Amino acid sequence: MTVKTLAEMLEQMQTQLAELSRKVEQLEAAQKTQPQALQPAAADSMQTEETRPQITEEELIAISGAIAAYLGVRVRIKQIRLVGSHSWAQQGRVWIQASHKLH
Numbered sequence: 001m002t003v004k005t006l007a008e009m010l011e012q013m014q015t016q017l018a019e020l021s022r023k024v025e026q027l028e029a030a031q032k033t034q035p036q037a038l039q040p041a042a043a044d045s046m047q048t049e050e051t052r053p054q055i056t057e058e059e060l061i062a063i064s065g066a067i068a069a070y071l072g073v074r075v076r077i078k079q080i081r082l083v084g085s086h087s088w089a090q091q092g093r094v095w096i097q098a099s100h101k102l103h
Contacts, residue, residue, distance in 0.1 A: 055080055 055063075060077065067075045 053082055055082070 064077055
């Protein structure tokens, strides 16, 4: 790698950094003028009981059966809450990546 190549890479990085700084400033300015537009989590938490997805009776029976098979005893389900999370997908990716052989 030559000094000229390094200088070109540094110049490109500086250009990208300046561009990113401008975008951050724009986003911060937009957040000050419209704070709720950039916060989708608040809208999700304001869902009413009617707008949340409902668990069907068949799904409830399947969940109850799976828990009973796992624990070995019949269980009474008092409450089920649907939780949106990316942790299962992330854990799956971690498991798959860990199974690859590194050279």
